[in-house]
Amino acid sequence: MLAERVVEWTEKWKQQGLQQGLQQGRQEGIQEGLQQGIALGEITLLRRQLIRRFGPLPAWAEARLARASTEQCEAWADRLLDAGSLEAVLGSPE
Template sequence: MTGADRLRAEGRVEGRVEGRAEGRVEGEAKVLIRQITRKFGIPSAQVADTVRSAGTAQLELWADRILTATTLDEIFAP
């Protein structure tokens, strides 16, 4: 295997890892939007965009908060 072959192989592995991570974040966002919809009704485009643009740590925090939240504001409070 040449150096170029190794670099290509490493790039493919990195691409798969990044793709899986992005897929997990998208899945977490999708579940949270579904939970919001079931609990509070269809979210506004702004709420949906906020959820879709969040990272894993933020999504996990909001996923925990939705369990006890009585309003959307309680989920997204700083």
């Protein structure tokens, strides 16, 4: 009888652990998705602003935008307000 209860409790704890793990995984996935969406939105907006101000972007600028972090996009967006050239915003081409 006790052995059966131990097995039952163990199974119950396993199920609870699995449910908690799934819930935590879902929450982390949602957060990561939101962060990626925000970063993509920032890059898209910055790209539009750069094109409007400086015209079509060269390949080096597109590549730099594609691998930019959120922090880098924010810094470039700040520079965009005062910059006289694309290079002044993103730096010189490599």
